[in-house]
Structure formats: structure tokens, C-alpha cells
Amino acid sequence: MIKSEVYVNHTHWSNYWQSGVQTSLPQDFKDNYDGEIYYLWEQVVSRLNSGARVVDACTGNGAVALILADIALKQQKQLIITAVDISEINTQYIKENNPKEQIAMINFKSHCPIERLADLINDQQDAIVSQFGLEYSDLTQSAVALHNLMKENGELSFIAHSPKSAVFTYMDLESRIYTWLDEIGLFAIIKKFIAGQVSANGLKNGIVSVIENNKPDTSYLGHGLFQSWQKTMFMLIKQPNQQLKQQKQSLSLFVTQHQAAQKRLQDMLNVAMKVSKNNWYQPFVDCGFELEESNDVLYKNQHHIGRYYRFRSMVLEKP
Ligand SMILES: C[S@@+](CC[C@H](N)C(=O)[O-])C[C@H]1O[C@@H](n2cnc3c(N)ncnc32)[C@H](O)[C@@H]1O
Structure with a gap:
């Protein structure tokens, strides 16, 4: 067994x-x-x-x-x-x-x-x-x-x-960006919108407030992961409420994919410690x-x- x-x-x-x-x-x-x-x-x-x-x-x-x-x-x-x-x-x-x-x-x-x-x-x-x-x-x-x-x-x-591999330096930074996105509450606010716990305006205000109150570390700025989140968040803020409501499914996929990516990263980093x-x-x-x-x-x-x-x-x- x-x-x-x-x-x-x-x-x-x-x-x-x-x-x-x-x-x-x-x-x-x-x-x-x-x-x-x-x-x-x-x-x-x-x-x-x-x-x-x-x-x-x-x-x-x-x-x-x-x-x-x-x-x-x-x-x-x-x-x-x-x-x-x-x-x-x-x-x-x-x-x-x-x-x-x-x-x-x-x-x-x-x-x-x-x-x-x-x-x-x-x-x-x-x-x-x-x-x-x-x-x-x-x-x-x-x-x-x-x-x-x-x-x-x-x-x-x-x-x-x-x-020693360069991949791990990159992954370590990526993992820190995910942790930061989690800590400042971006994942949470999007999940609440998907679950119908906040309105479209609530989502937009929530994102704006998170961005205004949290300065990213300068090392995050050039990273593709950070830039793709930045782009998506600006897109969400600008989108008309009606369109935003129709996008719950794709937003849900966005969150699921990023959470899975975060877990894979964690797996790889644990393995790096092991080896x-x-x-x-x-x-x-x-x-x-x-x-x-x-x-x-x-x-x-x-x-x-x-x-x-x-x-x-x-x-x-x-x-
Ligand atoms: C980093 S990926 C490497 C995949 C592939 N060899 C490559 O180079 O593209 C690690 C893979 O190991 C698999 N894996 C992890 N633990 C395993 C286990 N105990 N038995 C079989 N596969 C496992 C995962 O499902 C994942 O597909």
C-alpha cells in the first residue's frame, strides 16, 4: 500500500x-x-x-x-x-x-x-x-x-x-509577485465579484483602492507576470459594468489559471530546495x-x- x-x-x-x-x-x-x-x-x-x-x-x-x-x-x-x-x-x-x-x-x-x-x-x-x-x-x-x-x-x-539555474531566480521572483498579489487582496476582490458578493462598481473601486494603497517592489516592474496583471486590472477598471458582468466566466478562468500557476511554481521551488x-x-x-x-x-x-x-x-x- x-x-x-x-x-x-x-x-x-x-x-x-x-x-x-x-x-x-x-x-x-x-x-x-x-x-x-x-x-x-x-x-x-x-x-x-x-x-x-x-x-x-x-x-x-x-x-x-x-x-x-x-x-x-x-x-x-x-x-x-x-x-x-x-x-x-x-x-x-x-x-x-x-x-x-x-x-x-x-x-x-x-x-x-x-x-x-x-x-x-x-x-x-x-x-x-x-x-x-x-x-x-x-x-x-x-x-x-x-x-x-x-x-x-x-x-x-x-x-x-x-x-543554480537561472530559471529559479526568475521563478523565485514570480512566486514573490504571486504572494504579493494575494496579500494585497487582488485575488480576493476578483473572487468576490465572481461569486456575486460585490457589484461591478465594487470590483472597480476595490481594484483602484488596492492599487493606490500598495506600491509594488521595483523588482516586479519589468516582469511579464506583473505586467500582464497590470494590463488586466486597467482593462477591468475601464470596462463598462454590463460587459464586466458578462465576463465572470473568463475572469474565473483567469483566477483559476493563475492559482494553478502559483502552485506549480511552489512545487518547483520546493523541488529546488530538495535538490x-x-x-x-x-x-x-x-x-x-x-x-x-x-x-x-x-x-x-x-x-x-x-x-x-x-x-x-x-x-x-x-x-
Ligand atoms: C516540471 S514537469 C516536467 C514535464 C516534462 N518532463 C518536461 O520536461 O516538459 C514535472 C512533471 O512531473 C509530474 N510528476 C510529479 N510527481 C510525479 C510522480 N510522483 N509520478 C509521476 N509524475 C509526477 C507532474 O505531473 C509534471 O507533469
Whole structure:
């Protein structure tokens, strides 16, 4: 029996994938990951034989699985790829936005926690890959599950978030902006309007008063999140009351999406704390994975985007 508290609440991730995005960093990688990240996965596929079985754990909308399939096609290899995530994968979006030949190589499985992977997938795997994923799981349980699923000498390759990465500086600021928006009461006043507890004029006056009484930190001003809220708030103030009343549904979506984004950010920041410990991956070593390589991943030769780890699956000797 698996304890339920080991899983992050994943609804905010499901919503995110259903909103139609390919990667977890859409501002930098709208279509799919490229550059040094693509090259790294190219090295992994080069080490695999045609016919190899590979799992992409915490696949999201399949970004890495699709990259592996693309490379396999270029290298004229047939891989059997299973892409799994605890959240709801948006297969419709994937089909509409990626080549058929790549998709044909991948079996997508939603609602699949990696802590239980060995129970959910029957075939032993030649390789397991993951990107910005394993560190979200309960490492003690997922390490055992991955080891049980892997063939002897199989390769576990993953890119993990790194607290050093530029992404985190950006996310930290974004998270502070969300907290500030919450604290000054902007979320609350919009929610009250949606629930019919304040009138359209009440909403407008509420927003004006919040803006007049709260000075944002200067570091927020150039940030896209802050600017998009600023634009939306000015639009709401200027809108005729009748139109405003008709927009409750889209306002409700706006609030839900931003609250989900705030939760995802919090998840990522918690994970950054987790991986800031030097031996955070010790559970993998303890259950029989041997570390072969570990490097910082620099994107476009300068942006620190994460850390790459390559492990080999060994059979543990009995004490
Ligand atoms: C930052 S996203 C990365 C997605 C994708 N690999 C990418 O690079 O675009 C993290 C993903 O991990 C998934 N996840 C979190 N905990 C998980 C778990 N215990 N088992 C399986 N998936 C999990 C989330 O649902 C989310 O889709």
C-alpha cells in the first residue's frame, strides 16, 4: 500500500498540460527542448540498440519522449517508448502538434505515479529517462520502483532542476509577485465579484483602492507576470459594468489559471530546495544505481538550466 502523502497534488499539472503546452518551460521552449538538451538525449539514444525499451518518467506532454523518438528515427532505430505521468497527459494536443511517426513510437500512460511504476509496467526496461521530473517524487519509493523495472546494466538518465539555474531566480521572483498579489487582496476582490458578493462598481473601486494603497517592489516592474496583471486590472477598471458582468466566466478562468500557476511554481521551488542538498539522489545509490556521470547543463553555452545525471543499474550484492 502506498501512502497518499508521498504525491504532490497534481491537478495543477493536469490543468497545465490540458491548457495546450509542449514543455514545462514554455517561455523558453515553446515547440520542444532544443540545443544542448536535445544533444544530451541524442547521446542517450546513441547508446541504445534498436528494439530497446525506454520509459520517460514524469513526461508531461511528452517532450522528452518525442525528442527520443525523433532522434531514433534519424538514427534509424526502433525504440519502444512508454511515457508516463501522474497527471493527465494531453494526447490530443500531442497528436495535433507532432509528427505521426514520432507519436507512433510512444505509448502514453496518464495517472501513473513513478513510485508504483514497477506494478504498472510489465516489461523490464533498457533505459529510463526523465527531465525535471524524478525530483518531484518520493525518492525512496521511486528509486526502488525504477530499479525493479530496469534490466541489469540498464541506464537511468535524467536532467534535474538545479538551484543554480537561472530559471529559479526568475521563478523565485514570480512566486514573490504571486504572494504579493494575494496579500494585497487582488485575488480576493476578483473572487468576490465572481461569486456575486460585490457589484461591478465594487470590483472597480476595490481594484483602484488596492492599487493606490500598495506600491509594488521595483523588482516586479519589468516582469511579464506583473505586467500582464497590470494590463488586466486597467482593462477591468475601464470596462463598462454590463460587459464586466458578462465576463465572470473568463475572469474565473483567469483566477483559476493563475492559482494553478502559483502552485506549480511552489512545487518547483520546493523541488529546488530538495535538490540543493548534495546527496539528494542517495536513494538511487542505496537501491543499486551507480553514478557514472553528473554535469551541469548549460543552454546556449551560458544559461544554467539544470543538472544531468547518468546512473547504471547494478544488482545489489546480498550482505
Ligand atoms: C516540471 S514537469 C516536467 C514535464 C516534462 N518532463 C518536461 O520536461 O516538459 C514535472 C512533471 O512531473 C509530474 N510528476 C510529479 N510527481 C510525479 C510522480 N510522483 N509520478 C509521476 N509524475 C509526477 C507532474 O505531473 C509534471 O507533469
